[in-house]
Amino acid sequence: xxxxxxxxxxxxxxxxxxxTLKCTMSCMHCGSRAGRxxxxxxxxxxxxxxxxxxxxxxxxxLTMIGGExxxxxxxxxxxxxxxxxxxxxxxxxxxxxIGEREIDQIRRSQVVNVGLSIDGMAGSHDRIRGRxxxxxxxxxxxxxxxxxxxxxxxxxxxxQLNYGDLEALHGFLSEKGVGLWQLQLVSAMGNMEGRHDCxxxxxxxxxxxxxxxxxxxxxxMQVIAADSIGYFDDNEAWIRGQASVISCWNxxxxxxxxxxxxxxxxxxxxxxxxxxxxxxGNVRTSSLGDIWNREGAFHYNRNxxxxxxxxxxxxxxxGDVCRGGCRSSNHFSSGSLYANTFCCRxxxxx
Numbered sequence: 001x002x003x004x005x006x007x008x009x010x011x012x013x014x015x016x017x018x019x020t021l022k023c024t025m026s027c028m029h030c031g032s033r034a035g036r037x038x039x040x041x042x043x044x045x046x047x048x049x050x051x052x053x054x055x056x057x058x059x060x061x062l063t064m065i066g067g068e069x070x071x072x073x074x075x076x077x078x079x080x081x082x083x084x085x086x087x088x089x090x091x092x093x094x095x096x097x098i099g100e101r102e103i104d105q106i107r108r109s110q111v112v113n114v115g116l117s118i119d120g121m122a123g124s125h126d127r128i129r130g131r132x133x134x135x136x137x138x139x140x141x142x143x144x145x146x147x148x149x150x151x152x153x154x155x156x157x158x159x160q161l162n163y164g165d166l167e168a169l170h171g172f173l174s175e176k177g178v179g180l181w182q183l184q185l186v187s188a189m190g191n192m193e194g195r196h197d198c199x200x201x202x203x204x205x206x207x208x209x210x211x212x213x214x215x216x217x218x219x220x221m222q223v224i225a226a227d228s229i230g231y232f233d234d235n236e237a238w239i240r241g242q243a244s245v246i247s248c249w250n251x252x253x254x255x256x257x258x259x260x261x262x263x264x265x266x267x268x269x270x271x272x273x274x275x276x277x278x279x280x281g282n283v284r285t286s287s288l289g290d291i292w293n294r295e296g297a298f299h300y301n302r303n304x305x306x307x308x309x310x311x312x313x314x315x316x317x318x319g320d321v322c323r324g325g326c327r328s329s330n331h332f333s334s335g336s337l338y339a340n341t342f343c344c345r346x347x348x349x350x
Contacts, residue, residue, distance in 0.1 A: 010302065012292055014061040014258040015054055016271050019047070019072040021263055024096045028128045029119070029157055029198075031190035031274050034067045041263040044074040046284070050261065051078060053288035055085045063090045063115075065271075067263070070102050079109035088112045092155065094129070095138035103148050114145060114152045115182075120162030121169060128161060142176050153180035158208070159198045166211060174220045183212065184226035185342065187332040189274040199333075205229060205342040213238035227252065228329040232318050233344035251323035255280075255298020259288075267291050269298045272328035300327065300337055311339030312346040 020041055023034035042050070054062065062082060069075050069091045079089045091106075092115040106114060119128040122135040129135075145152045154173050156162070162169075166183075173181055186192055186199060200208070208225070213235040215223045225239035227249075236248050254260075254269025261267055265283040280298060281291035291297065306319045311334055313324045324330060325340035333341040340346075 010256055010292070010298075012054075012057045012059050012257060012259060014063075014253075015059050016063045016065060016258070016260045018065050018067065018260070018262045018271060019069055019075055020067045022071045023067040023094070024071070025068075025094055025129050025131065025134070027094075027119075027130060027191065028161075029159060029186045029190075029192050031187060031192070031272060032067075033190045037067070038263050042265050042283070044078065046265070047074075047078055048081065050265070050283050050288065051082050051085075053283070055082070055087065057288060057292060059087060061088050061090075063092060065092045068097070069093055070097055070105070076105040076109035079111055083110040090115060092117065093141075094134075095141035096129075096131070096134060097137075098141035098144055100144075103144055103150070106145075106150055107148070112151065114150055115155050116141065116145075116152060118154045118156055118169065118173070120156070120165035121172065124162040124165050139176075142178070146177055152178060153182065154178050155182045155184065157184055157186045158200060159186040159192075160200060161198065163200055163204060170215055170220070170223075178221060180222045180224065182224045182226055183208065183229065185228040185329060187228070187272065187329055189272070189328075189332050202342050202347055206233065206344045206347040209233055209235040209239050209344050227326040228342065229344075231322050231325050231340065231343050231345050233347070235344070249322060249325070251304075251321065252301055252325070252327045254327055255301045259292065269301060270328055272326075273331065274328070275331075308338045310336050312341075312343050313339055316343075316345070318345065 020037050021032060021034050022037040026035040064075060064079065070093065082089050089111045090113045091111055095116040116138060118138060119125045125135040126132050188194060188196060192198060209230050212223045212225050216238050222241060224241045230236055230239050231249055240248060259267055259269060260271035266279045267281050267283065268278045304323055309319050309324050313319060324338040325343060327337050329342060330337050330340050
């Protein structure tokens with residue numbers, strides 16, 4: 001059946017792009033089960049074509065991920081080309097293999113930031129990463145990036161195994177001069193499928209917003225709660241990156257202003273919606289513009305109404321703004337895209 005393309009009011013501003021699934025690790029909590037490259041990953045030439053389509057759609061911010069970005073040959077030239085077109089490019093790495101060669105690539109790539117995935121202090125990080133030297137090599141990568149003057153941030157995926165490390169990890173990152181730290185919840189997907197005993201509880205999620213608030217008040221570094229955390233409790237103004245009454249969660253942006261492209265060219269609203277049910281098209285058979293503008297695309301968000309809210313979210317007084325929180329977290333915790341297990345507004349009795 002031929003897909004119909006229409007003009008749409010939804011403007012693409014951000015994209016997460018998985019260049020390869022090949023990775024130096026096979027982590028306990030990896031949602032994509034990274035390790036080996038996917039069969040039929042996009043070539044560098046194909047990536048340049050897709051990059052041009054992203055620019056044409058108006059994308060302003062792009063994050064390159066893996067697997068491990070450094071294992072995709074030519075990523076730095078692709079990044080530099082996107083930068084020349086006005087796109088701010090970031091990369092996320094596990095920090096295991098950043099040596100002088102990678103520092104040189106980072107310089108040539110013109111990325112605005114390098115994100116390092118850090119899952120706790122040494123014992124927790126090494127266990128989650130499955131390598132006894134993972135923390136030591138990640139710390140060495142921080143030192144190399146700092147010495148090279150590369151802006152960096154830290155990203156921590158939280159579960160029971162590392163929940164108790166947060167205070168110590170904040171101190172470690174502060175001492176290392178890391179200016180930005182993002183916290184996110186592990187979901188029951190990929191290597192964590194069915195491992196519900198490993199996840200933090202809703203009450204711990206509420207404690208987490210208090211932790212983020214307190215650390216931001218201290219001014220030692222900027223701490224940001226990712227899309228899977230929060231939602232309009234009394235700490236909301238403190239957890240989205242700045243203390244402001246207008247700094248708040250404004251609903252899942254998958255298919256509204258952001259998209260995800262996997263290494264074989266499949267397009268979704270969000271990479272954390274780890275199911276083929278959410279694939280909207282493939283860049284080898286359709287242009288990104290046709291996929292983005294297709295009638296009926298990203299229907300779970302573009303056709304949202306408060307009547308879809310269920311569970312704790314049903315009847316919520318901020319449901320029209322929050323729209324039920326993070327679609328991925330909902331899908332893998334409650335089984336419904338519109339019912340949030342970890343809503344801190346509900347937990348705080350507001």
